[in-house]
Amino acid sequence: MTERSPATKKTDSMSATWSTTTIADAEAAVADVYGLDGAVKRLSSERDETFLFTRADGTDFVLKIANPAEDPAALEFQDGALLHLAAAAPAVPVPRLVPTKGGEPSHTLSTADGPRIMRLLTFLRGELQYRTPASEAQSHNVGRSLAELGLGLEDYNGRPPAGKLMWDISHTLDLAAVVDHVAPERRAQVEAVLGEFERSLPAITGLRRWQIIHNDFNPHNILLDPAAPTDVVGIIDFGDMVHAPLINDLAVAVSYHLATDNWAARTRAFLEGFLSARTLEPGEIELLPLLARSRLAMSIIIAEWRSARFPENRDYIMRNHVTAWQGLQNISDLTPAGLKTLVPNFPRPESCRW
The missing domain is CATH 3.30.200.20 (Phosphorylase Kinase; domain 1)
Structure with missing residues (x-):
């Protein structure tokens, strides 16, 4: 989509208003x-x-x-x-x-x-993931579905139009322009993530694997079989696609597995599911904890900034805010070494190409 960062555009497709279609x-x-x-x-x-x-x-x-x-x-x-x-x-x-x-x-x-x-x-018939009981089996299958989707998009040569997408992790630092909208009790932690991202920017921009990614693989965009809520039957909402490092797609998806008491087990299952279809490179693994923190910090900053601008739509805008903040607490000190303990033996995936 053409939703631009607040640092580069004051009016965007999220801020626009229009006459309601009857x-x-x-x-x-x-x-x-x-x-x-x-x-x-x-x-x-x-x-x-x-x-x-x-x-x-x-x-x-x-x-x-x-x-x-x-x-x-x-x-x-x-x-x-x-x-x-x-x-x-x-x-x-x-x-x-x-x-x-x-x-x-x-x-x-x-x-x-x-x-x-x-x-x-x-219309894809199924139950949205966020309405189903979470389980490690579900996380595994969701992770594999993301890998399969990424493989399907790997050779897509389309390019998004010019401009920056606000939800693109690659442009996390643009949100420094509106970080003052974050409540004082949360601001220091999200600013720390922005600082960590800035220090790691050379490694991020130097990643080898870039492609078109879904960039919004969250429980509101994943449909599961109501009779078997571990089975993915649909993936929707391609409005946030960008050309970015492949690992960003994984960071976005992982960020939605981090807000529960059993987040480590669910994250392990998710990564094992992804790795059953596609490998990760060492540099990608090193950056994954930071990129997941960056996505969570982005969620907090954007939600608090936009809910202040559009209070009439606050409930929708803030729907993921509590879980984003909890997830950020859970992985605030997660290191690459700590991540590797979750999945100690990165398996060689089976072929998953069409």
Whole structure:
């Protein structure tokens, strides 16, 4: 997405406002652009308008109408990734784009707020991970799914549009511009992470493996089989993809396993799952604790900054704040050596390519 850091842009796609699309207008747009009749139901979303569209025959789809500040190139980048995965890694469970009547992956609506891009995607049926009981078996399978997704994206040659994504760990230091929004009792610790990141920047930028990564592999974006809540059946929300070090994707995902009393066991299971499909290089392992701390610090800074700016949306913005802070406490002194004790024998993975 084109969400830029506060240091480089004052108005971004997360800050933009727009006129609400009525249910009747959404249904009419689907009928006109896709030739499909059905009913629309609004879903919660922060940066666009998202709806559940149920076709007349009962088949569900997800309808997304981008906000007018969205960069069309960013959505083309996302569409390219989904099309690439459909061809290169069909076993990876991601949404499929539904073509318009003209065979296009999206359509631009003319609205009072300006052009807005509409897309229709297949609906993946499953339970969001955060609503299911956590277990080590689940963490293992989620870790493997991330590795498989990364392998599917490894050869995707699309590039995100110019600009910095606020949620890109590579640009953690940009958040120093708004760190004063963090409450005093938390500020010193997040500032310490920013300092650690700055000292390690040469090693981070020198990592060998860079590729397109999902960059938001969290329990709100992972669907599990309700009958077997250890089995991943869907991966959604490709709006935060970036070209970045591969290990950043793992750091993002690991950060959501760190807020419980059994975080060490869950993290071990997650890493073992990832490593069952893909290796990690020594330099990546060395940086993983810092990058996970950086992601957690980012979550705290961005949430406190944005909730102050948009108090009406505070509940949504702050939904991960408590767990991010707890996770940061749990790994505040985790070293690379300590991480290696969690998974002492990094296994050679089986081939996992399509």
